[in-house]
Amino acid sequence: xxxxxxxxxxxxxxxxxxxxxxxxxxxxxxxxxxxxxxxxxxxxxxxxxxxxxxxxxxxxxxxxxxxxxxxxxxxxxxxxxxxxxxxxxxxxxxxxxxxxxxxxxxxxxxxxxxxxxxxxxxxxxxxxxxxxxxxxxxxxxxxxxxxxxxxxxxxxxxxxxxxxxxxxxxxxxxxxxxxxxxxxxxxxxxxxxxxxxxxxxxxxxxxxxxxxxxxxxxxxxxxxxxxxxxxxxxxxxxxxxxxxxxxxxxxxxxxxxxxxxxxxxxxxxxxxx
Ligand code: ATR
Numbered sequence: 001x002x003x004x005x006x007x008x009x010x011x012x013x014x015x016x017x018x019x020x021x022x023x024x025x026x027x028x029x030x031x032x033x034x035x036x037x038x039x040x041x042x043x044x045x046x047x048x049x050x051x052x053x054x055x056x057x058x059x060x061x062x063x064x065x066x067x068x069x070x071x072x073x074x075x076x077x078x079x080x081x082x083x084x085x086x087x088x089x090x091x092x093x094x095x096x097x098x099x100x101x102x103x104x105x106x107x108x109x110x111x112x113x114x115x116x117x118x119x120x121x122x123x124x125x126x127x128x129x130x131x132x133x134x135x136x137x138x139x140x141x142x143x144x145x146x147x148x149x150x151x152x153x154x155x156x157x158x159x160x161x162x163x164x165x166x167x168x169x170x171x172x173x174x175x176x177x178x179x180x181x182x183x184x185x186x187x188x189x190x191x192x193x194x195x196x197x198x199x200x201x202x203x204x205x206x207x208x209x210x211x212x213x214x215x216x217x218x219x220x221x222x223x224x225x226x227x228x229x230x231x232x233x234x235x236x237x238x239x240x241x242x243x244x245x246x247x248x249x250x251x252x253x254x255x256x257x258x259x260x261x262x263x264x265x266x267x268x269x270x271x272x273x
Contacts, residue, residue, distance in 0.1 A: 001030050001031060001032060002029070002030065002031040002032075002056050002254060002255055002256075003031065003032050003033075003034075003054055003055050003056060004020070004031070004032075004033050004055055004056050004057050004058055004059075004250065004254040004255075005033060005034045005035060005036045005055060005058045005059075006033075006034075006035055006036070006058060006059040006060070006061060007036045007037075007038040007043070007046060007058050007059070007060055007061070007064055008035075008037070008038070008060070008061035008062055008063075008064060009037055009038060009039055009040055009062075009063060009064065010037060011035045011036065011037045011038075011061070012035070012037075014035055014061055015243065015269065015272075015273070016033070016059050016061075016247055017033050017034065017035060018268065018269055018272055019243070019244060019247045019251075019265065019269065020033035020247065020250075020251055021033060022265055022268050023251055023255075023257075023259040023265075024255070026259070027255070027257045027259065029255050029256075029257065031254070031255050036058070038064065040063060040064075040067075043060075043064045043067040043068055043071060044067065044070075044071045047068060047071045047088060047095055048071070048095070050088070050090055050095070051090055051093065056089060056090065056253070056254040056255075057087070057088050057089030057090060057250065057253060057254050058088050058250075059086055059087055059088075059247075059250055060085055060086050060087070060088060060097075061086065065084035065085055065086055065099075065130060066083060066084050066130075068084070068085040068086075068088060068097060069083055069084050069085040069097060071095060071097075072085060072088070072095050072096065072097040073094040073095045073096065074091075074094060074095070074096045074097070075096070075097045075098065075099075076097075076098040076099065078098060078099040078100075078101075078102040078103065078134065078137065078138075079097055079098050079099040081099075081102070081133070081134070081137035082099045082101070082102065082130060082133045082134040082137060083133070084099055084130050084133075084134075085097035085098065085099055086098075086099055086100055086101055086246065087099070087100045087246075087249055087250040087253070089250070089253040089254060098249060099134055100245075100246040100247070100248070100249045100250065101131065101134045101242070101246050102134045102135070102137055102138040102141075103138075103245065103246065103248075103249065104241075104242045104243070104244075104245040104246025104247075104248075105134065105135050105138050105216070105242050105245075105246075106138045106141075106142060107241075107245040107248075107261075108237065108241035108242040108244075108245050109212075109214065109237055111241060111245075111261075112235075112236075112237040112238070112241060113212045113214075113235050113237050116185065116212055117142045117143060117144070119184055119210070119212075120139075120144050120184040120185045120212070121144075121145055121146065121184055122144075122145070122146045122147075122148065122182050122183055122184055122185075123139050123144050123146070123147045123148070123183065123184065123185040123186075123187065124147075124148045124150065124171075124179060124180065124182070124183035124185070124186050124187070125139075125147055125148070125149050125150070125187045125189060126150050126151070126176075126186070126187065126188045126189060126190050126192075126200070126202075127150075127151055127188065127189035127190035128149055128151035128153070128156035128157040128159075128160055129156070129189065129190075131189040131216055132149065132151075132160065132189040133160055135187055135189055135216075136149065136160060136164070136168060139185075140164060140167055140168075144185075145167065146167060146168075146169065147164075147167060147168045147169070148168075148169045148171050148179050148182070148183070149161060149168055149169065149170050149171060150170075150171040150172070150173055150175070150176050150179065151170075151171075151173060152173045152190075154170060154171075154172050154173070157170035157171065158170045176202060177202070177203065177206060178206075180202075180204070180206040180207050181206040181207070181208065183207065183208070183211055184208065184210065184211055184212065185211065185212045185213075185214065186207065186211060186212070186213045186214065186229075187214045187215075187216070188200055188214070188215045188216065188217065188223070188225055189216050191217070192217075193215065193217045193223035193224055193225050194217045194219055194223075195219045195220060199223075199224045199225070200223070200224070200225045202225070204228055204229060204232055204234075207229075207232070207234065209232075209233060209234070211234055212234065212235045212236070212237060213225065213226060213229035213234045213235070213236050213237070214236070214237035214238075214239075215236075215237070215238060215239050216239040216242055217239050218238065218239035218240040218242075218243055218273065219273055220273075221238060221240055221270055221273065222238060223238075223239075226238060240266065240269060240270065240273075241261070241266070243269070244261045244265060244266065244269065245261055247259075248261065
């Protein structure tokens with residue numbers, strides 16, 4: 001039996017066992033995917049012990065993605081850009097890591113808003129945490145000329161922008177309404193709108209009718225931001241697809257089958273969120 005897992009602290013809320021469990025059954029693979037609570041400080045030891053634990057690899061979630069990055073023998077360019085790893089596998093005893101959040105975000109956008117990359121001259125990204133760092137990298141890698149990055153703590157947006165002079169423009173949170181009219185794509189990467197958090201209180205009046213509105217929050221499935229955008233007639237991109245697509249590279253490495261993100265998988269997750 002091939003085994004993999006997700007490590008985090010805490011790890012009880014993690015949805016990836018639902019996704020990998022669905023695919024293991026779908027493809028008739030003799031495998032298992034579990035959750036492992038790993039304390040902060042214990043990440044390097046856990047990852048170096050993957051083989052001894054009988055694990056082919058693992059996903060890594062909050063707060064361990066940066067510590068995992070520092071433990072890898074080899075990483076992909078997306079992980080380097082973000083400084084964080086969420087998917088790990090063993091290759092001849094070497095620890096290899098990637099950041100599949102970037103590819104998950106882009107693949108989801110490709111599916112839910114086909115052709116977006118031909119239309120977007122300017123993207124407006126809200127938030128400047130780890131998720132925003134990856135999304136900014138992904139958007140630039142697909143040729144978006146300008147990304148405006150608005151964050152409550154401006155210094156964090158400035159720090160990301162410093163790595164991409166000219167292409168990324170930091171923006172103070174209070175100036176958001178002024179910048180809205182320039183955006184062809186709006187992406188929320190903050191926790192605002194998530195169950196238990198305040199909603200994203202941003203009037204969309206100034207947004208171009210052609211703008212695409214995307215949210216990486218997936219609990220609830222349709223955030224208040226997406227509901228308001230849909231009511232105004234915008235194309236919307238929900239966050240669950242990103243979660244599903246980011247799971248693909250790990251499953252393919254560990255279990256040897258490249259799985260498909262299908263409507264019944266989406267429905268399975270939606271019913272269990
Ligand atoms: P992740 O790694 O998932 O991006 P994170 O690093 O905790 O998570 O980032 C969360 C983001 O949500 C940050 O941009 C945060 O803004 P700050 O950098 O100012 O903390 C943003 N955020 C959280 N609560 C917010 C609020 N009430 N108003 C505005 N932004 C908020």
